[in-house]
Amino acid sequence: MSRNDKPIRLTVLGSSGGCPGPGNPASGYLIQHEATTIWCDAGSGTFMALMDHVDPDDVDAIVVSHVHTDHCADLVAFYGYMAYGPSGTIPVPVYLPPNTVEPIASFVRAEGEHVFFMTMDFNEVGAGDEVTIGSIAVRFAETNHPVPTVASRYEAGGRSVAYSGDTGPGGGYPGLLQGCTAALCEATIQGPRHDQTYPYHLTAGEAGTVAADAGVERLILTHLSPTLDPRTSIEEATATFGSVPDLAVPGATYEI
Numbered sequence: 001m002s003r004n005d006k007p008i009r010l011t012v013l014g015s016s017g018g019c020p021g022p023g024n025p026a027s028g029y030l031i032q033h034e035a036t037t038i039w040c041d042a043g044s045g046t047f048m049a050l051m052d053h054v055d056p057d058d059v060d061a062i063v064v065s066h067v068h069t070d071h072c073a074d075l076v077a078f079y080g081y082m083a084y085g086p087s088g089t090i091p092v093p094v095y096l097p098p099n100t101v102e103p104i105a106s107f108v109r110a111e112g113e114h115v116f117f118m119t120m121d122f123n124e125v126g127a128g129d130e131v132t133i134g135s136i137a138v139r140f141a142e143t144n145h146p147v148p149t150v151a152s153r154y155e156a157g158g159r160s161v162a163y164s165g166d167t168g169p170g171g172g173y174p175g176l177l178q179g180c181t182a183a184l185c186e187a188t189i190q191g192p193r194h195d196q197t198y199p200y201h202l203t204a205g206e207a208g209t210v211a212a213d214a215g216v217e218r219l220i221l222t223h224l225s226p227t228l229d230p231r232t233s234i235e236e237a238t239a240t241f242g243s244v245p246d247l248a249v250p251g252a253t254y255e256i
C-alpha cells in the first residue's frame, strides 16, 4: 500500500453462525473503500445493524454468498425499506449464486413485475467471475457447501480481503485467498475433524490452516456457532495459523 492508498474498511454487522445469537445478528459485513460501500451477506438482523453505520441509500451493491437465511434473509428487509422508504436509488445491484433469487422472492410472493424486482438488480455469479463496484474489484469462487455458495474477494488500493461465505474443507476458497492481505473466514465448529464432523463447515483449526497456507497477514474468524465459547476457537486457530486471530464481533471495524 503506497502512502496515498486508502485502506479497505471491513465492518462487522453480525457474525453469528447459523442463526442470530444474543446481541449478534447472523452474517453480514460492510466492505468500504473511499466512497464505495458494499453490503456483503444479508443475514437476519444485519439490515438493522447496517443503519447504525450507513444510510441504506449509500449501499452501492450487495453480495449474497448463498440462500441460507443466516446469509440472505434481510434482503427482504432491504426490499421493504427501498420500496416504501423515504427515498432510494434503485435498483441496487445484487450479486449472488444461481438458484438463489426465487427462494428469496417467494418470501414476498414476488413474481413478474413485482416491485421487489424493481428495488434490486439480481446478477448470478460463479467461479472466476469478476465485477468492479466503484473502487473495489470483486472476484468470486465456489465453495464446498450443500447449496450453490460463493466466496468473495475484495481488492482496492493494493490491499485485499477474501470472505469464505460458508464452506467445508476444499472448494474454491483456499485458491481465492492466495495473495490476500486478510482472511475473513468461517470457523463454525471446534475440535479435530472426525468421521461425524459436519463436512460443509470449517473447524477453527482448519480456518487457521487455510489462512496460514495462503500467507495472509491477518485472520478474522467469523460464523462461530452461538453455542460455542469463542476463546476455544481462538486457541485452536492460533495453533494452526501461527499467531492470534481476530474475532469478528458486531460493530467492529478493521482496516485492511
Ligand SMILES: [Zn+2]
Pocket: 017, 018, 027, 068, 070, 071, 166, 223
Ligand atoms: Zn451460515
